[in-house]
Amino acid sequence: MQLITVGTVAFDRIETPFGVAEKTVGGAATYISLAASVFLDKMGLVSVVGDDFPQEVMKEMRERGVDLAGLEVLKGKESFFWAGRYHYDMNTRDTLETRLNVLLDLDPNLPEEYRQAPYVMLGNLDPGVQEKVLDQMNDRPALVVMDTMNFWMDSAMPKLKEVIARVDVLTINDAEARQLSGEHSLVKAAAKILAMGPKYLVVKKGEHGALLFNNDRIFFAPALPLEEVVDPTGAGDTFAGGFIGYLARTKDHSFENMKRAIIVGSALASFTCEKFGIERLLEVSREDIDARIQQFIELVDFDIELVKA
Amino acid sequence: MQLITVGTVAFDRIETPFGVAEKTVGGAATYISLAASVFLDKMGLVSVVGDDFPQEVMKEMRERGVDLAGLEVLKGKESFFWAGRYHYDMNTRDTLETRLNVLLDLDPNLPEEYRQAPYVMLGNLDPGVQEKVLDQMNDRPALVVMDTMNFWMDSAMPKLKEVIARVDVLTINDAEARQLSGEHSLVKAAAKILAMGPKYLVVKKGEHGALLFNNDRIFFAPALPLEEVVDPTGAGDTFAGGFIGYLARTKDHSFENMKRAIIVGSALASFTCEKFGIERLLEVSREDIDARIQQFIELVDFDIELVKA
Numbered sequence: 334m335q336l337i338t339v340g341t342v343a344f345d346r347i348e349t350p351f352g353v354a355e356k357t358v359g360g361a362a363t364y365i366s367l368a369a370s371v372f373l374d375k376m377g378l379v380s381v382v383g384d385d386f387p388q389e390v391m392k393e394m395r396e397r398g399v400d401l402a403g404l405e406v407l408k409g410k411e412s413f414f415w416a417g418r419y420h421y422d423m424n425t426r427d428t429l430e431t432r433l434n435v436l437l438d439l440d441p442n443l444p445e446e447y448r449q450a451p452y453v454m455l456g457n458l459d460p461g462v463q464e465k466v467l468d469q470m471n472d473r474p475a476l477v478v479m480d481t482m483n484f485w486m487d488s489a490m491p492k493l494k495e496v497i498a499r500v501d502v503l504t505i506n507d508a509e510a511r512q513l514s515g516e517h518s519l520v521k522a523a524a525k526i527l528a529m530g531p532k533y534l535v536v537k538k539g540e541h542g543a544l545l546f547n548n549d550r551i552f553f554a555p556a557l558p559l560e561e562v563v564d565p566t567g568a569g570d571t572f573a574g575g576f577i578g579y580l581a582r583t584k585d586h587s588f589e590n591m592k593r594a595i596i597v598g599s600a601l602a603s604f605t606c607e608k609f610g611i612e613r614l615l616e617v618s619r620e621d622i623d624a625r626i627q628q629f630i631e632l633v634d635f636d637i638e639l640v641k642a
Numbered sequence: 643m644q645l646i647t648v649g650t651v652a653f654d655r656i657e658t659p660f661g662v663a664e665k666t667v668g669g670a671a672t673y674i675s676l677a678a679s680v681f682l683d684k685m686g687l688v689s690v691v692g693d694d695f696p697q698e699v700m701k702e703m704r705e706r707g708v709d710l711a712g713l714e715v716l717k718g719k720e721s722f723f724w725a726g727r728y729h730y731d732m733n734t735r736d737t738l739e740t741r742l743n744v745l746l747d748l749d750p751n752l753p754e755e756y757r758q759a760p761y762v763m764l765g766n767l768d769p770g771v772q773e774k775v776l777d778q779m780n781d782r783p784a785l786v787v788m789d790t791m792n793f794w795m796d797s798a799m800p801k802l803k804e805v806i807a808r809v810d811v812l813t814i815n816d817a818e819a820r821q822l823s824g825e826h827s828l829v830k831a832a833a834k835i836l837a838m839g840p841k842y843l844v845v846k847k848g849e850h851g852a853l854l855f856n857n858d859r860i861f862f863a864p865a866l867p868l869e870e871v872v873d874p875t876g877a878g879d880t881f882a883g884g885f886i887g888y889l890a891r892t893k894d895h896s897f898e899n900m901k902r903a904i905i906v907g908s909a910l911a912s913f914t915c916e917k918f919g920i921e922r923l924l925e926v927s928r929e930d931i932d933a934r935i936q937q938f939i940e941l942v943d944f945d946i947e948l949v950k951a
Contacts, residue, residue: 350826421826423826517730518870518871521870538850542851542864552941552943553851553867553942555851555864558860560830561827561830562827592943593944593946595944596944596946597946630946632862633862633863633864634861635863635898635902637905637939
């Protein structure tokens with residue numbers, strides 16, 4: 334295994350000001366694995382679904398190199414279900430309904446060949462579950478990336494901080510960075526969060542891009558301005574999957590290469606926004622990705638001589 | 643005159659979650675002129691104040707090359723006053739009070755030497771007043787930059803659109819771009835707004851940076867993540883002043899040079915946020931500006947080879 338991912342595999346109901354998807358396949362681990370599969374061919378997925386989860390999607394994942402020995406299928410039970418509604422800005426949303434269903438039974442027991450994976454992606458989940466995955470690794474992985482959200486800061490902060498202390502890269506949004514650190518300035522927030530353990534902090538700002546912090550260094554990657562944003566669900570997970578997939582492929586954890594991984598993750602995330610669910614991500618070709626990375630290069634390119642008096 | 647600016651010259655009362663400034667000098671034309679003076683030495687200012695406006699600030703402006711023949715001083719009257727309160731995010735604010743005072747009497751009559759200025763900055767004001775300034779120019783200026791806001795879209799849209807049709811560059815924020823165009827996607831909004839007349843659209847996103855649109859080209863400039871944001875008031879005007887000041891100095895209206903002007907404007911705006919009012923902007927040296935431009939260069943710098951299968 335080049336990478337293992339723990340996270341939800343689920344159904345979503347998504348309302349935006351411009352349309353509705355009644356029941357679409359989603360879940361953090363789904364997006365992460367599909368995005369990482371652009372760069373990798375042997376990944377493991379740790380999660381649980383009911384027997385309502387579509388066989389075709391599992392087949393699709395296997396064909397892309399995602400091993401499902403770690404995906405428990407519970408007979409007669411229903412998969413995790415989330416319903417949300419986006420505001421007009423398409424950058425903020427309300428949760429309308431959460432049915433945990435099988436997620437209540439998620440107690441990961443990693444297949445033996447998962448336990449030596451050098452790259453581990455802890456998708457947004459109960460930090461207790463994230464910790465169990467880390468505890469089952471045979472050695473300290475080469476790189477652990479963790480995603481989380483404000484819900485766990487509100488309900489499980491001590492455990493959350495324990496897990497944060499054990500990871501290399503933490504990805505959260507700007508409001509969460511402020512909440513976790515108690516600092517308004519993102520520069521100060523990043524310093525406090527890096528002192529909690531991670532070497533890198535990625536602050537995701539949705540349509541406003543992402544910031545990468547490491548020691549005193551900062552890198553900013555914009556989001557690509559899109560003609561049409563249909564559904565941002567999964568964009569953050571797609572970003573994380575592209576990010577860790579690129580790193581697992583290149584095996585270079587320098588700041589320079591982390592910046593590249595951020596651009597690659599941002600490029601993949603921009604595709605996810607263009608259709609509901611995982612649909613657009615499944616269609617994307619290597620040429621599409623290269624063309625989009627080229628757009629990122631041009632978007633921020635400028636050439637200035639410092640102004641002399 | 644290299645540049646003339648019309649806009650408010652005013653007092654502000656500013657509340658942030660972290661502090662209060664009871665009565666500080668502000669106003670769009672104040673920030674614009676001071677920022678432009680980094681690059682220019684002969685500028686005109688068109689506005690009106692009461693005799694309560696501090697002589698020291700006028701002296702300071704004159705010393706920086708801002709001619710005040712176009713600044714009417716009305717005896718026994720009070721200057722325009724605005725009071726606002728910033729939300730915790732420091733990126734949105736509520737207006738608490740607006741006392742127009744002398745602004746009700748603003749009926750610009752440009753001094754003769756202002757009427758040949760090649761660069762004109764129409765600061766945020768009643769579009770009827772902005773139009774009067776344009777009408778008094780002897781020739782079509784080389785470049786007209788216009789700033790405006792949602793208030794004029796709500797109250798004077800027909801006149802606003804008349805003026806927009808006559809300018810080269812329009813600067814507004816993202817919500818205003820959506821309101822003006824009726825389009826949610828900024829890419830689509832920009833296309834509609836450029837069809838209204840301007841060759842360039844600058845979308846200001848505060849702490850999230852700025853976008854420049856021209857035909858099918860897009861450039862994104864981040865805002866610099868700051869250790870401490872004390873007061874963002876005037877940041878947009880400082881940006882505009884640095885932008886047009888740089889263009890008036892370099893006399894190059896190509897897309898490449900517009901990008902440089904955006905970076906320079908963003909660098910200057912970042913200083914304005916560091917103290918209340920115009921205080922920080924007055925202190926800034928040429929070396930400070932160069933150092934900050936260097937930070938922008940590093941902030942977005944990355945080097946990626948397109949990923950091959």
